[in-house]
Amino acid sequence: MTIRPFLVTALTAALVLAGCDNDYDVPTPPVAVVPPAPEPIVPPSVTTMADGTLEARIRRTSYGVPHIEADSLQEIAFGSGYAQAEDHLCILADGFVKANSERSKFFGPHRSIDFNTGDVLAEDNQNIISDFGYKALGVRASAEVLLDTMPERSVAMMSGFTEGYNLYLSELETNQTPNLPCAGQAWVEPIEPVDLLTYLFSIALLPGSANFLDLIFFANPGDGDEYLPQPAATAAIDELSKPQQQLLAQIHDKARSRAGKITTPELNPIDLGSNGWGIGSELSANGKGIVLGNPHFPHTGQLRFWQSHLTIPGELDVMGGSLVGTPGIINIGFNQNLAWTHTFSTAEHFIMYNLALKEGDRLTYLYDGAELPIESELVSIDVNVGGGVVVPFEKTIYRTAKGVMVEAPPTLAPFAWDDSQAFFIQDANEENVDVLEHWLAMNLATNIDQFQQAFRDFDGVIFNNTMYADDQGNAFYIDDSTVPHISDYAQTALRVSPDLITIKEQAGFTIFPYEPLFAFDDAVPYDSAPKLVRQDFVQNSNNSYWVTNPAEPIEDVSPLYGKRRSEQTLRTRLGLTLLTDSSGDDGLFDPAEVEAALFSNRAYLGELVLPELLTQCEAQGSTGVDIGNGTVVDLTNACAALGQWNGAQNKDSIGGALLREFAHRFDTGSHLTQPFVSTMPVTTPAGLVDDGSALVILAQAAQSLTNAGFGLDAPLGSMQFIEKSLPDGSASGAKIAISGSNNREGGFNVFSYSLDSRDDTLLPQHAYTAVTDPVSGEPLRSQLSTEGYHVRYGSSWMMVVGFGDNGPTARGLLTYSQSNNFQSPHWNDQTQYYSDNNNLRPLLFTEDEIAAATSSDKVIRPAE
Incomplete structure (x- = not known):
């Protein structure tokens, strides 16, 4: 990303925003009236420590699910x-x-x-x-x-x-x-x-400062190679072999090369995301709540979900999915009385601050009239250079009292550390000690009051929206992810200052001058977070809080939570459409109808433009279309394939791949005629342009598939598959065809196909050769490979939970299966189930269900 030079220094920003010599005003917000705090809700009690020797019973049932x-x-x-x-x-x-x-x-x-x-x-x-x-x-x-x-x-x-x-x-x-x-x-x-x-x-820190490791590594007050790590004085470099010494030399060469390629991170790419619904009594067939959980997460790596059922008799009984490494709590799941799910929030969880430096001193900054130090620390790591030899390396890192320093090379303006300015990141999730307590309180809650109290008491839901429903028919939404609690003045400035708005649009995150008016010390409290209780529904598909329910838009919250009155993604529009047209004849949902909506695999872009596109196809006939590089494409076969599309992205869908490639070239701003209207967020923008540009991108899409050897009428299941890697990083050979859509085409149950940066493990993964665009010569934006669409990311832990008179009825699926051990029978079994059935499976929650399906029963105690 290229960002124009920074426009506001720490000093001048404060003056400009205060109204000195500027042509816009920052209104002084009214003094907020703080309502009295409600009486605290007493949370359920739970036995904490073992009485003597640790002991746990682990029964595994079908698909390897542990009931602990x-x-x-x-x-x-x-x-x-x-x-x-x-x-x-x-x-x-x-x-x-x-x-x-x-x-x-x-x-x-x-x-x-x-x-x-x-x-x-x-x-x-x-x-x-x-x-x-x-x-x-x-x-x-x-x-x-x-x-x-x-x-x-x-x-x-x-x-x-x-x-x-x-x-x-x-x-x-x-x-x-x-x-x-x-x-x-x-x-x-x-x-x-x-x-x-x-x-x-x-x-x-993953949604915040951990995205800036390159800029942290590069940060240094000097202008040369001072940022490079050096072998510690104790390292016996002369005793190393020639290959080992060459490896050490390469570290500096590769660091310099990498520095020239640093970019600011894309914090929430469009391919990422999740869907969540909480359906209440007015939209539920039996008047009780229903929750749809559909997080889209990496299929590999440390953000992988794992299913379990946790029981302390009489105190805790909760089931669902958790991120690997979560110790004994459920992140997305249900208990006897309620269920909840999460989606990735649009909120910002850190702020980058621009420091004004003391003249002539790059290690002293000015704050509220005081001179404060930028602190330095010499830290070391060990580097394995082969042959069992480890060499200690040292590097100085820099921090303010509030956060770590960042810097980019001159090629990435404006984040320079020079004689006048420097930058640091303050992350609201740093040292977040509430993570376990917050989810435990949700696990233990038995009603909406106790569930909401968890959010009053703790700030541990790091980066998530939360959707909830219960056996009383309440539906509840909140974005109480950990968000910097900035002043009303700073909030207003972020809405009206052209400089701050422009810089945020260019960088993708907020940059403030480091002055008291813009500083923060803690996270936004519960009372100020966007939230909504409804009896019909709440939902989120990774747009902001704003149209959680279009009947009651959420408005007056900090701009750090995301945009309001803005165009919604095609996936959000499909989700809201499903909530209005996928219930039964009575207009009410039961859990089976919610599950059917999830697996309908509709693609909103097709519904939005395909009739008009086919009309343009018919008018074009066999007259060729120039795709921009001198190649002329006859669209006859492409239009015929699209004409056979069955309205879903299932394994048997003809034209599904062609629609996908079209979608990755489609832009709602240039290919739709009716603009976005904030009072019609579900139905606008709309109207396919009739200037020939839609046919051009269709021709480019068709040529991409043809050049790669794929038939335009090939069923999607012949191209879209999950295939895991063996421990050595080679292909397992078990390609499992799956149904499912994509964000760009406006899908709901979606998948994507790259080795995403959030798969931050060293476990090797195989990849196939990328197909190149016939015009640009670059890899296709769809990430189509020579083998097809190799799924890496998307629907992961899926569940639909409804409530009846006797408690929850739940169905779920872990699309990539329970175990990452390639020798386990549960390495691919749920993946194959998904391929064969395109639906969820029963979740075994009662003792009778568990006992009838137990495949192993083990009591564990510490080794003596």
Whole structure:
């Protein structure tokens, strides 16, 4: 991303926004009237620590789902740590290595490495940048300081999980029959609670400052190579072999090369996202709530979901999906009385601040008339240079009291650290100690009052919107993700200042001058967060809070939560359409109809423009269309294929791939005639242009498929598939065709196809050759490969939960299956189920259901 030079320095911004010599005004907001706080709701109690020796019972049922029963939170987490290690040891171990800044120690300087053979796949310095980055973010240092101050329940869960994880490791060592590729390797070590807390702190920073590791690595007050790490004085460089010395020399060369390619991160790309519904009594056939959960997450890596059922008799009974590494709580799920889900919020979780520096001193900044230091710290990491040799490297990192310094090379204006200015990031999720407590309170809640109290008491829902429904027919939405609590003045300035607005649009995030009017100390409190209680529905598909329900738009909240009165994505428009046209003849939903809507695999773009596009096709006939490079394409076959499209992106859908390629060239701003109208957010923009441009992009789409050897009338299932990688990174060969749509075409149950940067593991993944665009010669935006659409990301843990007189009735699916162990029978079983059925499976919640389907039953205790 290229950003024009920074327009507002710390000093002049404050003057301009205060109204000095400017041609726009920042109105002084009225003094807010704070309502009296409601009486606190007493949360349910739960046994925290084990009474004596840890013990947990783990029963696995169909598809490998563990049902963990114990007498305390500590023991539930004990069982969870053991069972997660059974399914995901390698992912967990790599997560602990990454958070502890030890990737270079075990794997060398480069991320792209085959950890079985040691072969370097790409020389990218990624491990060094990651290790120094997490050192700069202070996740380990914070965990060491804060562990002893954590609430007792959090300590219990972390200690229990640690014991369970370590028990599984010890059993692998004793059995001497490891069935995992990472078992027995040096980087798979026993952990302590501080390692788990370090990992949780690192996950909390993923939507914010962890996106800026390159800019953190580059940050330095000098103008030369001072940012480069250097071997520590104790390193015996002369004793290294010539290849080892060459590897060290390459670190600097690769760092300089990489510095010239640094870009600002895309924090919420359009391919990412989730869907969530909470349906209330007025839209439910039986007057009780229904929840649809459909998070779209990576199919690999540390943001992978894992299903479990957790029970403390008489105290806790909750089931659902959790991110791997979550110790003994459910992130998206249900209990006897209520259910909830999450989607990725549009809110901002950090602010980048522009410092005004003291003249002649790049390590002193000015704040409210005071001179304050930019602090420096010499930190070190170990770098494996091969042959069992580890070389310590040192680097100075820089922070203010509020956050880590960032800098970009001159090629990426405006983030320079020069004689007058510098930049740092303050992340609202830094040292977020509420993560476990917040979700535990949701797990334990039995009604809407207790559920809402969880959000009053804690700020641990890091980056999520929340949708909820219960057995009383309440539907509730809140975006209480952790958002900087800026002043009313700063909020107003962010809405009306042309400079601040322009800079935010260019950077993709807020940049403020660092002055008291723009500073923050804590997160937005519950009372100021966008929220809505309805009896018909609440929903979110990754647009902002604004049209959670179009009948009651949410308006007056901090602009850091996202846009209001703005165009909605095609996926949001389809979701809102499904809520109006997919219920039964009575106009009310039952859980089966909600599930059918999820798996309808409709594509809103097709519904929006296909009739007009086919009319233009008919008028064009066999007259060729120039696609822009001198190639003329006859659209006869393409139009015939689109004419056969069945209205869904299913395995048997003819023309589905052609619609997808068309969608990736389609722009609502230039290819629709009716503009967006804020009072009609579901139906506008609309109207396909009739200037020939739509036929041009259709011809380009057709030529892309033809050049790659795919038939225009090929069913989508012959091209769209899930295929996992073997431990060595090679293709498993098990291509499983699946139904499903894509964000660009306005799908709901969506998938995407790149090795996303959020798959931040070292576990190698195979990839196929990208198909190139016939005009630009660049890889297609659809990420089509020579083998087709290789699914990497999308619908993951899916569930539909309804309530009856006897409690919940739930169905769900983990599209990529429960285990990441390629030797497990549960490596691909749910994936195959999805391919064969295109629906959910029953979730076994009652004791009778569990007992009837138990495939294994184990009681675990610590090793003696």
